Amino acid sequence: MKFRNHNFVYKNKIKYFLNIVILLIIIQAGCSSDKSNSVNIVNDFSNLIPIMDMSSSETYNGEEGGLYGMGSNEPPASHFGAAQNILNEITPLDENGDSSAAGKIVFISIGMSNTSIEFKDFITLANSDTETSPYLEIINGAQVGMTAEDWAGTDEPWQVLEQRIQNDGLTNEQVQVAWVKLALAYPQTGWPQATETLKEYLITTMQRLMQNFPNIKIVYLSSRSYGGYSLTDKNPEPYAYESGFAVRWLILDQINGSAELNFDPLKGTVQAPLLLWGPYLWANALSPRSDGLVWEISDFESDGTHPNDQGKSKVSNLLLNYFKTNELARSWFLK
Numbered sequence: 058m059k060f061r062n063h064n065f066v067y068k069n070k071i072k073y074f075l076n077i078v079i080l081l082i083i084i085q086a087g088c089s090s091d092k093s094n095s096v097n098i099v100n101d102f103s104n105l106i107p108i109m110d111m112s113s114s115e116t117y118n119g120e121e122g123g124l125y126g127m128g129s130n131e132p133p134a135s136h137f138g139a140a141q142n143i144l145n146e147i148t149p150l151d152e153n154g155d156s157s158a159a160g161k162i163v164f165i166s167i168g169m170s171n172t173s174i175e176f177k178d179f180i181t182l183a184n185s186d187t188e189t190s191p192y193l194e195i196i197n198g199a200q201v202g203m204t205a206e207d208w209a210g211t212d213e214p215w216q217v218l219e220q221r222i223q224n225d226g227l228t229n230e231q232v233q234v235a236w237v238k239l240a241l242a243y244p245q246t247g248w249p250q251a252t253e254t255l256k257e258y259l260i261t262t263m264q265r266l267m268q269n270f271p272n273i274k275i276v277y278l279s280s281r282s283y284g285g286y287s288l289t290d291k292n293p294e295p296y297a298y299e300s301g302f303a304v305r306w307l308i309l310d311q312i313n314g315s316a317e318l319n320f321d322p323l324k325g326t327v328q329a330p331l332l333l334w335g336p337y338l339w340a341n342a343l344s345p346r347s348d349g350l351v352w353e354i355s356d357f358e359s360d361g362t363h364p365n366d367q368g369k370s371k372v373s374n375l376l377l378n379y380f381k382t383n384e385l386a387r388s389w390f391l392k
Contacts, residue, residue, distance in 0.1 A: 102285050102294050107346045108301045109337050118248055120302055124334045126309055132333065132385075136312050139321070140385045143274050143331050147233050147389040149192040154230030154272050162190065162389055163231040165198040165218065165270075167208060167262065171282075172199035172238040174364055178373035188381065188391050194231075196221055205239040205258035208265070215269055232270040234389065236335055236376070237262065238279040240292045240300055251296055255303035256310075260317060263307075263329040277335030277379075277386065278304045282372065283352035285342055286361035298339055308332045333385055336375040350375075 106115055109130050111122020123129040132140065149160030166176040176197045183189050198218035208214050219229060239259060244251040259278075266273055284297030292300075311318040311332050320331045340350040354361065356368030364372065380390040 102298070102341065103344070105295060105298050105341050107337065107339055107341065108305070110347045117302075124301075124305060124337060125312075126305060130334075132308075133312060136331075137385070140275065140331055140333060143320075144385065144388050147274050150231045150233070150272060152228045152230065154228075160192065161194045161227060161231050162192045162233055163194045163196060163222070163227055164234040164236070164390075165196045165222070165232055167214075167218075167235055167237040167266070168199035168239050169204050169242075170199075170201040171240075171363060172236075173197060173201060175238075175369045175372040175376070176236065178369045179376045182373050182377045183380075186377065186381075190390060190392050193390065194225065194227055196225060196227070198222075198235075199238075204242040205255055205262070206242065208239060209258040209261035215265065219269070229270050230272055233272055233274045235266060235270075235273060235276045235330070236279070237276055238281070238335075238338075240281050241296065242292065243290055244292065244296045248295070248299060249302075252299045252303045252306070255300060256306045259303060259307045260310075260329075263318060263332065267327065267329050273330045275385075276330045276332050278308070278332060279335045279338050280304045282338040282364070282368075283340060283342055284362065286352075286354045286357055288359075288361045291362055301337065301339055304334070308334065336372075336379040338372060338375065 106117070106122070108117075108122055109124055111117070111128070113121070113128045115122055121127060125132050131137070147162060148156050149158065149162055151157035151160045166172055168176070176199055180195045180197060183193070183195055196218075198214075198221060200214050200217055203214040222229060222232070237259075239255070239262065241251060241255050241258075244254075246254065263276060266276065280301035280303070281292060281297035283294070284292055285294040287293040287297075307318070311320065311329065314324075316325060316328070318329045318332070319325050320327060320329055340346045340352050343351050343353060345351050350371070352368075352371075356364060356371065358365050380386045
């Protein structure tokens with residue numbers, strides 16, 4: 058009997074100890090969870106509609122749909138014509154930036170870790186595609202940790218990019234095209250302040266592209282892919298979605314004649330390349346957009362932010378299809 062009482066007490070102590078351990082694990086999990094994770098679990102983003110799919114009667118905080126506004130996913134005729142004229146200027150250049158049959162058309166990327174991951178996969182696809190131009194040289198300039206603020210306000214990412222160009226035996230004078238996908242790191246100011254801030258960083262980045270690469274002609278821009286699975290507050294929803302409006306505002310500023318984004322030497326000092334939308338990457342989780350694109354949690358690494366092999370493949374294929382088929386891209390990209 059004495060032994061049985063001792064065993065009973067012992068079992069109770071073990072049970073008590075296990076309960077304490079479980080409680081501590083739960084508390085620790087709650088403390089270590091990022092705020093944005095709990096926000097993303099509570100918040101419902103089902104009301105967000107891809108900008109490219111918004112009807113004329115649908116708006117977001119007063120913003121109408123269409124990548125170029127007013128429900129249109131195509132640039133207005135004047136900008137379309139200007140882009141066609143500039144496309145005719147893209148030709149193989151030698152190391153001094155002079156036209157040469159032995160020259161190259163250098164295509165670079167600008168962006169952060171997601172951009173770098175996706176563009177690296179795109180380079181593999183493009184280099185193995187038999188239809189791409191033999192003059193084309195593609196350099197992944199996007200870099201881990203280099204967000205919109207870094208590209209706009211520091212020299213480090215530009216120095217790394219220029220070193221990569223030199224390592225491939227090329228020069229800044231041969232760079233003529235860029236793909237840009239940038240975002241804010243840890244945005245907190247909400248709509249529209251964060252979106253305006255991103256646009257301002259993009260303006261400066263476009264100007265720095267012009268300063269560093271004097272023969273750059275066209276920049277294709279993309280906004281973020283879906284951020285609703287994010288377990289960090291690096292760039293969660295709805296900031297990822299709203300980055301699309303920063304890109305649109307940037308391009309529309311140029312279309313509407315902003316001097317700080319002027320690309321036409323007949324209208325004053327050239328401050329920036331001509332700007333166009335590249336592939337639009339945002340879709341609302343498992344809800345298919347008009348072309349069928351969805352973003353599943355299985356498209357991302359464990360942080361819910363960075364694309365895994367499956368996710369980066371979606372973006373790289375969108376890029377390849379865009380540059381092979383778009384009327385304002387394929388002339389320099391294909392043979």
